[in-house]
Amino acid sequence: MSTAPTTRAGAAPATSQAVHTVLSSCERPPRASALSASLTFGWRAMLKIKHVPEQLLDVLVTPVLFLLMFTYLFGGAISGSTDDYLQYILPGILVQSVLFTTVYSGVTLNTDVTKGVVDRFRSLPVWRPAPLLGATLGDSVRYLVAGTVVVVLGFVMGYEAKGGVAGVLAALLLIVVFAFGLAWVYTTVGLVMRAPNAVLNAGFMALFPLLFLSNIFVDPDTLPGWLEGFVDVNPISHLVTAERGLMEGTASAGDIGLVLGIAAALTAAFAPLTTYLYRRKS
Amino acid sequence: MTPSPAIAVEASGLVKDFGLTRAVDGLDLAVRRGSVYGVLGPNGAGKTTTVRMLATLLRPDSGTARVLGHDVVGEADTVRSLISLNGQLASVDEDLTGRENLVLVARLFGFRYRPAKARASDLLEAFGLPEAADRQVKHYSGGMRRRLDIAASLFVTPELMFLDEPTTGLDPRSRNQVWDIIRSLAAAETTVLLCTQYLDEADKLADRIAVIDNGKVIAEGTPSQLKASVGSGAMHVRLLDPDQRPKAERVLSRALNTPVHLESDPAALSASCPPAPERAAEAIAELSRSGIAVADFSLGQPSLDEVFLALTGRSAEEAAAPEEPELIEEEAA
Numbered sequence: 114m115s116t117a118p119t120t121r122a123g124a125a126p127a128t129s130q131a132v133h134t135v136l137s138s139c140e141r142p143p144r145a146s147a148l149s150a151s152l153t154f155g156w157r158a159m160l161k162i163k164h165v166p167e168q169l170l171d172v173l174v175t176p177v178l179f180l181l182m183f184t185y186l187f188g189g190a191i192s193g194s195t196d197d198y199l200q201y202i203l204p205g206i207l208v209q210s211v212l213f214t215t216v217y218s219g220v221t222l223n224t225d226v227t228k229g230v231v232d233r234f235r236s237l238p239v240w241r242p243a244p245l246l247g248a249t250l251g252d253s254v255r256y257l258v259a260g261t262v263v264v265v266l267g268f269v270m271g272y273e274a275k276g277g278v279a280g281v282l283a284a285l286l287l288i289v290v291f292a293f294g295l296a297w298v299y300t301t302v303g304l305v306m307r308a309p310n311a312v313l314n315a316g317f318m319a320l321f322p323l324l325f326l327s328n329i330f331v332d333p334d335t336l337p338g339w340l341e342g343f344v345d346v347n348p349i350s351h352l353v354t355a356e357r358g359l360m361e362g363t364a365s366a367g368d369i370g371l372v373l374g375i376a377a378a379l380t381a382a383f384a385p386l387t388t389y390l391y392r393r394k395s
Numbered sequence: 396m397t398p399s400p401a402i403a404v405e406a407s408g409l410v411k412d413f414g415l416t417r418a419v420d421g422l423d424l425a426v427r428r429g430s431v432y433g434v435l436g437p438n439g440a441g442k443t444t445t446v447r448m449l450a451t452l453l454r455p456d457s458g459t460a461r462v463l464g465h466d467v468v469g470e471a472d473t474v475r476s477l478i479s480l481n482g483q484l485a486s487v488d489e490d491l492t493g494r495e496n497l498v499l500v501a502r503l504f505g506f507r508y509r510p511a512k513a514r515a516s517d518l519l520e521a522f523g524l525p526e527a528a529d530r531q532v533k534h535y536s537g538g539m540r541r542r543l544d545i546a547a548s549l550f551v552t553p554e555l556m557f558l559d560e561p562t563t564g565l566d567p568r569s570r571n572q573v574w575d576i577i578r579s580l581a582a583a584e585t586t587v588l589l590c591t592q593y594l595d596e597a598d599k600l601a602d603r604i605a606v607i608d609n610g611k612v613i614a615e616g617t618p619s620q621l622k623a624s625v626g627s628g629a630m631h632v633r634l635l636d637p638d639q640r641p642k643a644e645r646v647l648s649r650a651l652n653t654p655v656h657l658e659s660d661p662a663a664l665s666a667s668c669p670p671a672p673e674r675a676a677e678a679i680a681e682l683s684r685s686g687i688a689v690a691d692f693s694l695g696q697p698s699l700d701e702v703f704l705a706l707t708g709r710s711a712e713e714a715a716a717p718e719e720p721e722l723i724e725e726e727a728a
Contacts, residue, residue, distance in 0.1 A: 131520065131521035131522075132521050132522070132579035133579050133582060134521065135518055135520075135521040135549065136552045136579070136585070141504075142504065142505040142506050143505050144476075144505050145502065145503055145505040149502070150502075150503055156499070156502075157488070157491070157499055161491075164492075164531060228488075228489065229482050229484030230486050231486075232452065232480065232482045232486045233486035233487075233548075236450055236478070236479065237475065237500070237503050237504065238475045238476040
């Protein structure tokens with residue numbers, strides 16, 4: 114047998130002996146269960162937060178700036194005092210920050226496709242929806258982090274949650290559930306568009322008008338009638354109303370039910386569509 | 396358990412269209428189990444599309460393919476559990492470390508956490524990546540990335556491994572390492588289907604080669620048969636003065652009695668090798684008698700370009716369709 118020189122610079126080359134040994138030293142384990150495969154993909158999403166934390170920070174910059182700017186700059190003019198305005202705007206900014214984060218679920222999926230990682234996942238004998246479900250579940254942690262940052266900042270600025278700890282936790286839970294539903298829209302977009310940046314742009318372009326033309330920043334009663342009409346049917350407004358209700362301790366079952374209904378409808382429509390596109394993806 | 400037929404891949408009449416482009420056009424293939432099979436062709440010949448159909452990532456528009464005795468459409472899940480695919484893009488997650496990538500794949504194969512970690516370490520060791528194990532893959536060189544990619548597909552020794560242009564873009568040393576790995580796979584009796592643009596790669600590694608062009612197999616055989624059908628190789632001539640090339644072309648084609656190909660280098664010409672080396676020497680002598688100064692000349696193994704020229708009458712470069720871009724495939728699929 115020829116002995117390859119092992120003193121070459123860099124990593125030692127693979128020797129056929131070593132490769133042969135690893136090839137012959139392995140028994141095939143039983144197939145990963147659907148749950149285990151999904152959790153593994155969720156673990157991957159966690160690792161992404163660990164290795165690319167700047168992606169999460171990027172998303173948080175805008176909502177944090179908005180919170181500071183709107184509260185201290187416009188708060189007095191809009192609500193008479195910055196403290197009053199903070200009470201009004203905080204649940205809205207919570208919604209904004211989490212919904213921005215959902216766009217990245219589509220961006221990440223698109224990156225996987227363009228970089229070829231999806232090929233590996235698709236050629237593995239795992240439960241087909243696992244990569245998508247796992248990624249979306251993993252991203253839910255991201256949504257929770259984004260929401261928590263805003264809430265904590267709000268408390269630091271003097272926000273008073275009349276709904277108590279339970280109300281705040283319920284608000285976080287509700288927004289994460291909604292984001293889980295909305296994320297499927299972005300994973301679908303992520304599979305249709307050509308490049309990660311295109312997904313990002315399309316995502317923000319769709320979100321911005323919906324976020325602004327809602328009740329996040331101002332009371333719709335102050336708007337002209339035609340605009341108020343739009344704001345009232347905007348699903349984001351209903352989400353913000355429910356969030357406000359939970360944090361203020363005045364939520365109605367109807368508000369919450371409506372938001373859960375929208376999240377369920379989005380999931381029912383777009384999760385199968387994403388799975389279908391992912392399978393057909395070549 | 397599974398039947399073990401002597402044929403690892405059996406494809407007949409495979410067709411795949413992307414919009415108006417027919418990427419694969421009635422392709423037939425038979426790969427013996429335990430062999431290394433080379434699929435040779437220029438960009439856009441349909442190699443990648445073929446492999447993706449065989450690896451169950453794409454559905455053929457018509458035709459059938461059986462991989463290790465299982466239909467790639469009807470029994471896709473079974474096929475997937477027996478094969479592994481290394482695409483043109485190294486399918487690794489750049490944000491994760493090498494070790495995390497391997498553990499991820501191991502968990503998806505069904506390993507529990509501890510065995511997954513242990514096997515990941517073994518593979519990193521065997522593929523010469525132990526020092527780089529805990530670095531993010533985005534900091535890896537092309538060769539390291541490729542080795543990691545191959546390691547990731549060997550958690551469970553596959554019966555059949557698809558390697559799609561594994562050395563394209565690698566430096567010579569990394570290329571040699573990948574070749575060593577492919578030889579080790581062959582020694583371990585894994586069937587390897589190797590797509591490549593390089594005849595020397597197919598020649599060095601493959602037991603049989605199929606040359607494909609426009610989605611069809613245009614020649615098939617052992618490397619020696621193939622080279623014999625092309626001629627023993629090519630004769631390359633470079634002139635001192637590019638202006639003399641038209642004259643040199645006339646002189647050479649008369650002396651060798653074969654068509655002469657003009658290379659993209661304006662001073663270079665090539666022709667398939669004459670059966671006897673003396674004829675080549677005479678042709679060179681003929682050039683100097685005609686007052687054409689030769690900078691250098693060589694006789695060599697035919698390149699893919701020359702195989703193409705001999706088989707199709709046009710060069711591989713001309714044949715290279717504007718590469719079936721993955722993006723176009725995606726849109727169509």
